[in-house]
Amino acid sequence: xxxxxxxxxxxxxxxxxxxxxxxxxxxxxxxxxxxxxxxxxxxxxxxxxxxxxxxxxxxxxxxxxxxxxxxxxxxxxxxxxxxxxxxxxxxxxxxxxxxxxxxxxxxxxxxxxxxxxxxxxxxxxxxxxxxxxxxxxxxxxxxxxxxxxxxxxxxxxxxxxxxxxxx
Amino acid sequence: xxxxxxxxxxxxxxxxxxxxxxxxxxxxxxxxxxxxxxxxxxxxxxxxxxxxxxxxxxxxxxxxxxxxxxxxxxxxxxxxxxxxxxxxxxxxxxxxxxxxxxxxxxxxxxxxxxxxxxxxxxxxxxxxxxxxxxxxxxxxxxxxxxxxxxxxxxxxxxxxxxxxxxxxxxxxxxxxxxxxxxxxxxxxxxxxxxxxxxxxxxxxxxxxxxxxxxxxxxxxxxxxxxxxxxxxxxxxxxxxxxxxxxxxxxxxxxxxxxxxxxxxxxxxxxxxxxxxxxxxxxxxxxxxxxxxxxxxxxxxxxxxxxxxxxxxxxxxxxxxxxxxxxxxxxxxxxxxxxxxxxxxxxxxxxxxxxxxxxxxxxxxxxxxxxxxxxxxxxxxxxxxxxxxxxxxxxxxxxxxxxxxxxxxxxxxxxxxxxxxxxxxxxxxxxxxxxxxxxxxxxxxxxxxxxxxxxxxxxxxxxxxxxxxxxxxxxxxxxxxxxxxxxxxxxxxxxxxxxxxxxxxxxxxxxxxxxxxxxxxxxxxxxxxxxxxxxx
Numbered sequence: 001x002x003x004x005x006x007x008x009x010x011x012x013x014x015x016x017x018x019x020x021x022x023x024x025x026x027x028x029x030x031x032x033x034x035x036x037x038x039x040x041x042x043x044x045x046x047x048x049x050x051x052x053x054x055x056x057x058x059x060x061x062x063x064x065x066x067x068x069x070x071x072x073x074x075x076x077x078x079x080x081x082x083x084x085x086x087x088x089x090x091x092x093x094x095x096x097x098x099x100x101x102x103x104x105x106x107x108x109x110x111x112x113x114x115x116x117x118x119x120x121x122x123x124x125x126x127x128x129x130x131x132x133x134x135x136x137x138x139x140x141x142x143x144x145x146x147x148x149x150x151x152x153x154x155x156x157x158x159x160x161x162x163x164x165x166x167x
Numbered sequence: 168x169x170x171x172x173x174x175x176x177x178x179x180x181x182x183x184x185x186x187x188x189x190x191x192x193x194x195x196x197x198x199x200x201x202x203x204x205x206x207x208x209x210x211x212x213x214x215x216x217x218x219x220x221x222x223x224x225x226x227x228x229x230x231x232x233x234x235x236x237x238x239x240x241x242x243x244x245x246x247x248x249x250x251x252x253x254x255x256x257x258x259x260x261x262x263x264x265x266x267x268x269x270x271x272x273x274x275x276x277x278x279x280x281x282x283x284x285x286x287x288x289x290x291x292x293x294x295x296x297x298x299x300x301x302x303x304x305x306x307x308x309x310x311x312x313x314x315x316x317x318x319x320x321x322x323x324x325x326x327x328x329x330x331x332x333x334x335x336x337x338x339x340x341x342x343x344x345x346x347x348x349x350x351x352x353x354x355x356x357x358x359x360x361x362x363x364x365x366x367x368x369x370x371x372x373x374x375x376x377x378x379x380x381x382x383x384x385x386x387x388x389x390x391x392x393x394x395x396x397x398x399x400x401x402x403x404x405x406x407x408x409x410x411x412x413x414x415x416x417x418x419x420x421x422x423x424x425x426x427x428x429x430x431x432x433x434x435x436x437x438x439x440x441x442x443x444x445x446x447x448x449x450x451x452x453x454x455x456x457x458x459x460x461x462x463x464x465x466x467x468x469x470x471x472x473x474x475x476x477x478x479x480x481x482x483x484x485x486x487x488x489x490x491x492x493x494x495x496x497x498x499x500x501x502x503x504x505x506x507x508x509x510x511x512x513x514x515x516x517x518x519x520x521x522x523x524x525x526x527x528x529x530x531x532x533x534x535x536x537x538x539x540x541x542x543x544x545x546x547x548x549x550x551x552x553x554x555x556x557x558x559x560x561x562x563x564x565x566x567x568x569x570x571x572x573x574x575x576x577x578x579x580x581x582x583x584x585x586x587x588x589x590x591x592x593x594x595x596x597x598x599x600x601x602x603x604x605x606x607x608x609x610x611x612x613x614x615x616x617x618x619x620x621x622x623x624x625x626x627x628x629x630x631x632x633x634x635x636x637x638x639x640x641x642x643x644x645x646x647x648x649x650x651x652x653x654x655x656x657x658x659x660x661x662x663x664x665x666x667x668x669x670x671x672x673x674x675x676x677x678x679x680x681x682x683x684x685x686x687x688x689x690x691x692x693x694x695x696x697x698x699x700x701x702x
């Protein structure tokens with residue numbers, strides 16, 4: 001999935017450098033974003049990366065979150081706490097921005113955040129964030145297709161009665 | 168009179184009786200506690216996040232807890248103390264009743280299941296035989312479009328099913344091979360999931376979602392297969408979201424009306440005849456809460472039989488993780504059965520059946536599985552993928568030996584409407600315990616003969632009751648001293664009250680599911696009732 005890889009590459013490389021490398025949908029999505037947006041996308045990508053099935057970025061779940069931030073104050077508050085927590089932890093532990101970390105480092109950092117009982121607010125925020133993200137992803141047709149599952153409502157025969165009428 | 172016949176309860180028995188009476192020209196009122204569901208709107212599997220949604224088939228009943236959950240059954244057997252916690256009462260408030268969540272199993276009880284007493288020395292002989300019921304089984308199967316294979320050597324000889332049997336699911340094909348290794352036969356299960364379109368309805372789509380309401384409306388639940396036919400006669404009036412609270416008796420202690428709480432207020436609905444069809448718990452509850460004038464007894468309970476001989480189905484499970492990487496939920500959830508032991512294997516054991524089930528439930532659905540799988544990232548995705556759709560269990564179902572002291576009786580606790588709840592006392596007999604053990608042994612051997620990654624024992628009903636298939640409580644018999652209704656479902660000693668639900672079952676069919684028998688009995692009762700009304 002080249003299109004998806006380029007977006008991920010962009011996020012890892014940083015806005016300024018990579019902006020010229022991405023094209024089409026990805027570029028237009030990223031242009032004008034703030035550092036917070038970029039970091040949010042990196043977190044989303046870390047939680048549900050693409051592999052043989054699409055990742056959360058491919059489903060636009062980072063953008064969905066950004067839209068929610070605009071309309072839902074509680075989501076905005078949560079993200080506004082979570083983003084600095086991730087940013088600061090990354091800088092203090094690795095002296096790099098979160099998006100510059102490799103996959104293993106990013107995963108380790110987020111897991112640490114989710115189990116660190118000394119930072120109850122961070123722990124709670126990340127768990128809520130994870131829940132929202134997984135809920136969106138695994139209730140989507142794309143996420144479910146990655147498990148080999150098709151929601152009955154998406155069956156081809158759902159709209160019209162078909163097949164084998166008894167004579 | 169408001170109606171020729173007033174039927175309380177729209178499930179397997181009430182719905183089928185309504186159709187038969189409407190088709191014979193009678194004006195029928197059908198009272199249903201729940202709403203009428205729209206499969207394409209209300210059922211959770213219309214939605215990607217169905218595992219997190221409230222299932223309306225379950226939540227609809229929650230405001231009214233029927234059973235006093237503080238009552239547990241404690242008893243001693245062979246010097247050992249046993250305790251069974253209160254019944255978990257699985258029923259549905261909705262037009263179609265519990266057929267809304269049944270798996271469509273459409274079993275005829277075996278011939279021997281009608282006379283266990285004379286054949287084996289335990290249980291009870293029904294006042295009717297298999298042959299008496301066979302034509303009504305046939306009629307019910309036609310109405311439901313049952314899909315099945317007529318060549319089941321463990322069942323009475325019969326004609327072809329209305330629609331062909333479903334091909335065995337991938338899980339059943341694997342399990343059929345291992346069943347042979349341990350001397351058993353896994354055979355297609357007759358299902359009210361038509362394999363071809365019947366009445367212009369969509370045939371079964373193998374979505375596996377029977378339990379949460381079939382989003383295709385393909386499952387032959389009463390609301391899909393029966394009510395529309397009854398409505399076409401122009402003789403059916405349906406009162407949904409209406410609850411029968413009590414029977415109103417006249418001076419002769421016959422039913423004069425039924426007090427019904429409707430969305431428009433309390434009503435007294437009257438008819439020439441009344442059919443109670445609210446199940447083996449609610450029907451006796453309604454009778455026990457109605458007192459006859461001039462006596463201390465409840466309605467039709469002069470002989471203290473109402474509520475007695477309560478029976479469950481004995482259930483034991485073995486969890487199995489297959490070695491093969493298949494999606495175990497694919498296909499009808501209960502597409503196969505083992506009937507080798509439906510005829511009792513010895514004089515200590517009741518008849519039982521074995522089966523396999525693969526489900527997607529809230530809990531192992533995509534969303535909840537992902538949420539409960541720890542971690543994030545690549546490893547999390549892989550783990551979710553690896554474990555999704557792998558759940559499978561083998562189960563054994565047997566009939567419980569009917570016992571006089573296993574009964575439901577009124578509690579001093581009341582529900583929100585002021586109607587007394589019921590306590591259920593339900594001990595297992597020596598035979599019940601032995602049968603449970605036999606089933607467990609057979610299941611373990613079967614599971615271990617199947618290429619597997621893991622086998623472990625699952626839950627049983629030894630310690631926790633399961634009121635999915637309950638029966639008895641108003642049982643059928645010729646002698647009013649030991650039964651509540653006669654061979655046609657008419658309440659002994661009463662002129663205008665009939666019962667068409669699982670409460671009239673004399674025994675539980677050696678592990679077969681009761682729905683088709685309830686429906687066949689309802690058709691038979693309706694014919695008799697119609698004949699009486701016609702004079």
